Amino acid sequence: MDTGDGSGSNAAMLTNLFRLDGTPKVHQQEEAMPSMSPGDDVTNILFRGEQWYQPRKKIKKVTFRNVSIQNMDLFQLTFTECTFEDCLFNGSRFREVEFHKCRFVNTSMWKAKFEQCYLDPRTIRLDRRYRVEAANVPVTMYQALLSNYSNERQDAFYADADIQFRRWKRYQLDWDIRSGKVDRMPGEWAKLKSLIYDVLAGYGYKPVRLFGFTIFFFLAISLLNHLLIGADLVVNGTRPAAPSIVDSIFYSFSVLTVLGFSTVVPDSPFAKMLTVFEALAAIGWLSIFTSVLVKRFLR
Template structure:
């Protein structure tokens, strides 16, 4: 196999494959079957694998540098001490509907390999893709009645939110962005609903009034300002409490309690994302 060659429509024998050379460069494998083939101690460089079968294959101490694996069946492939960038493995959209289990099997095998080799960056990318393919599998399970429609919809929505908000726990900056968006949205909601029921207490002394006369004086006329509402909302959602801005009506107090309880769970997720990303 010389650089530039194309190997197509071939079936490699089961068992260990002993190639003529251990370094294969710039070779195209198209429609080739490696089913139950043991591929050991080979380095592929700038190669293309397209529409190949790796079902039940065992890759042992194999390196893929600059290679692309496109629309290959990696069902139950085993990887041991393999170097392979997850983004180089690509599947057509039809796999999401017809054979989502192929993607699940491929990335699950990569996860085991990357965890053993301590390739944390590759593990992260493989885990994200594995979870996405697990989401595609939901509709297949629904078609074969392994899931009810309610379970499928719930799993799909949770997976979508987990993906786009936290990057499955690997995108803390994305989660911080959505946290700020959510907190400001709640601030606007509070400004609209309970702006009249929030009072800001001004305890700062002035030259004309002694401190003793200012204690307990409430300085608010009409609707609270948006800045006061933002300060009040962030104090509640970060569970820090508040002193100079307080709710006055019963509805405002109940809403504040509900927001604080929801914020505890949200900030708990934020902490889990930071731990998963930086302290794994």
């Protein structure tokens, strides 16, 4: 899945992430709306008022660029195949608004609210600059989207948005550390835990990925055991003339899955102590794996 940080995007960003570039035209609520027919570009406009556009309006294949629709109420609108670049929706309220096959590029929705909305979080792209200057913007946006997805039972969107929310919380820790809000050591440790959880299991939403890492780690431990204690394994009551990689794999998976030794057992003090350590570590790992399965399939 894309990280949602805008990597590879060619869109220019606003000079100030909370203000439009240049001197945009100011549009008052009582004025006639600009043309929004398919193929039109709506650019360099600052909309002012309490409500944006009339209800039940459908807008298709329109590009909005350097447009501000802040602190306004958007009600019963449907956007289809529209693009929003360098736009500001800060503080706005979206009610019964649908975005189908739309794209959001470096569009700020800081403290926006969403009620009964349809918006695929995978269509949102934010430049890496947000990580440095305004990670709190996507944090509040994804937090509001999560509430909407939960209420609307849009489970797939909820999972994607939750992953992005947790990633941006991790990025925000950099700012909190630099500003002194969080001590460096606890902050760096929290970032590391978040990164590991993201890479290994997609914050609990990628159990297949975690299963793949589990098999890889178990095989790696099997190889390590073969090198360290392969000659100290007793098979069916006798010590083989030469260590067998198959026996080492069988032994290691028996220990790591907490199934018991079966016909292969350790026969040296070092091998026994290593076995105890691996078994204890495996209990913790399998507990994490089980919790991920529960979170993904029984939520």
